[in-house]
Amino acid sequence: MEKEYDIAIVGAGPAGLTAALYASRYKLKTIVIGELPGGTITQAHEVGNFPSYNAISGFELGQKMANQVKNNGVEIFFDTITAISKTQSKFQIKGHEANILAKKVILAIGTKRRKLELKREGELTGKGISYCATCDGLFFKEKIVGVVGGSDAALSEALYLAEVAKKVYIIYRKENFFRAEPKWVELVEKNKKIEPIFSSNVIELLGETKLQEVKLDSGKNVALDGLFIEIGSVPERELFEKTGLKLSKTGYVIVDKEMKTNIKGIFSAGELNEGTFRQAIVACAEGAIAAHTAYEEIKSDTTKK
Numbered sequence: 001m002e003k004e005y006d007i008a009i010v011g012a013g014p015a016g017l018t019a020a021l022y023a024s025r026y027k028l029k030t031i032v033i034g035e036l037p038g039g040t041i042t043q044a045h046e047v048g049n050f051p052s053y054n055a056i057s058g059f060e061l062g063q064k065m066a067n068q069v070k071n072n073g074v075e076i077f078f079d080t081i082t083a084i085s086k087t088q089s090k091f092q093i094k095g096h097e098a099n100i101l102a103k104k105v106i107l108a109i110g111t112k113r114r115k116l117e118l119k120r121e122g123e124l125t126g127k128g129i130s131y132c133a134t135c136d137g138l139f140f141k142e143k144i145v146g147v148v149g150g151s152d153a154a155l156s157e158a159l160y161l162a163e164v165a166k167k168v169y170i171i172y173r174k175e176n177f178f179r180a181e182p183k184w185v186e187l188v189e190k191n192k193k194i195e196p197i198f199s200s201n202v203i204e205l206l207g208e209t210k211l212q213e214v215k216l217d218s219g220k221n222v223a224l225d226g227l228f229i230e231i232g233s234v235p236e237r238e239l240f241e242k243t244g245l246k247l248s249k250t251g252y253v254i255v256d257k258e259m260k261t262n263i264k265g266i267f268s269a270g271e272l273n274e275g276t277f278r279q280a281i282v283a284c285a286e287g288a289i290a291a292h293t294a295y296e297e298i299k300s301d302t303t304k305k
Contacts, residue, residue, distance in 0.1 A: 004101045005029045007294055008093050010081050011108030013039020014280040015270030017065040018287035019106045024072035026295040032069065032076045033098055038062015039110055040233075041280055043132045044153070045160035048183075050280055058134065061280075081109075084243045084266070089301075091265060103301070104294040107240075107253065107261075107268040108287060111233035116148065120205045128211025130228050133157035142166045143225035146214065148202055150177050154230035155184040161228065162193040169222060170196045171214075197222070235272045248274040259290035267294055 007023050009016045012034025023030040036042060044058030053061070070076060079095035086092075090101045113131045115121060121129060130136040133147075137160055145165045147158045150172035161168045170188070175198050177185045188194050197216070204215035205227070213223045237251040246254045246262040252274035259267045269286035271278050 003031075004090070005031050006102065006298060007031075007104045007106060007291070008033065008091070008100055008102035009106045009108060010034070010084070010093065011039065011110060011270070012037050012066065012076060013062075013108060013110050013270060013283065014041060014065060015110070015283035015287035015290075016106070016108035017069050018284040019108060019269060019291040020069045020074045020076075020287075021072060022288050022291035023295065024069070024074050026291070028295060028298065030074050031100065031102075032074060033079050033081055033093070033095060033100075034076070034109070035078065035080055036062075037066035037076060037078075040113075043134045045134050045137075045156055047280065049181075081239065084239070086263075086265075103265070103298055105266045106259075106287070106290045106294060107245075107266065107272065108270045108283070108290075109236055109239075110271045110283075111235050113229065114232045114234050116202060116229055116231070118202065118205055124205055124207065124211050127209065128207065128224070128226050129205070130226060131230075133160050133228050133230075136226070136228075137161050137164050140165050140226045144223060145169070145226040145228065146171055146222065146224045147228045147230055148172075149230035149232070150174055150179055151230065151232065152180050152184050155180050155188050157228055157230050158194050159184075159187055159191060162191050165193070165226075168194045169224070170194060171200050171202060171216070171222075172196060172198055173201050175199055202227070233271070240272075250274075257289075258293040259286055260293060265297070 006028035007030045009032045020032045041058045042062035048055045079098045081095045083094045091105050141164045144167045146169040148171050158168050158170050200216045200218050202214045203217050206213045235251045253268040254274050255268050267290040269290040270283035
């Protein structure tokens with residue numbers, strides 16, 4: 001039997017949970033459908049730029065957000081949404097288990113981790129290759145690891161790994177950490193366990209049954225027990241295209257200042273939006289705007305009847 005809601009929020013990260021919080025205060029029947037409460041921020045070792053906390057783990061911050069939403073009466077359902085379609089005046093949202101109807105939809109599913117796209121990357125994932133230091137870092141206690149990337153996330157992961165590993169290399173394709181916040185750069189430069197390798201790309205993964213070393217385009221080989229990939233993320237383009245949303249050339253959703261998409265009744269918030277400064281605080285702001293716009297549309301639709 002299908003359940004009906006005023007708003008269905010697809011995604012349980014900062015954008016989706018903030019949208020749910022606001023929707024609950026507007027007294028709208030709301031459901032959040034996501035794969036992980038708190039979203040990918042839960043994988044961050046430390047969040048130090050979110051208002052109210054000097055420092056907090058991403059997992060704890062995500063849990064606090066999810067618990068606040070639950071305490072306001074919003075249902076959180078764990079599933080992966082595979083299709084969104086319009087049925088007369090409502091939207092039908094289907095997942096592996098979910099099958100619901102909603103007057104409005106807020107998309108907040110974030111992005112997925114970008115891969116190196118190297119031969120044997122899939123084969124060695126879980127055997128030295130990882131995309132989450134918080135998840136897998138403790139497996140490399142007193143070992144030698146590398147981090148690929150030069151963003152805030154990459155430097156943060158390197159600092160966390162330096163707490164458990166014997167040695168941490170940061171392998172970055174640029175000449176310096178031009179993308180990262182100066183605070184993260186300062187902490188990395190002060191850490192004696194961390195050694196940057198600039199102007200380098202990993203071009204080959206070596207090892208018989210597990211990762212043992214990587215080959216760089218400089219011709220150098222680096223012996224490693226583990227390699228953590230932190231080179232950004234890409235949007236879930238397939239679902240968007242099937243839904244008929246207007247996308248940018250790079251696959252991000254195009255919205256206006258009210259978080260409206262080209263499809264009336266569907267809104268989008270967070271990292272999947274084109275041009276977004278990809279930070280949790282921005283995702284939260286966009287989630288709040290999307291919920292408010294959806295609320296105003298529902299009021300307007302009710303008045304017209």
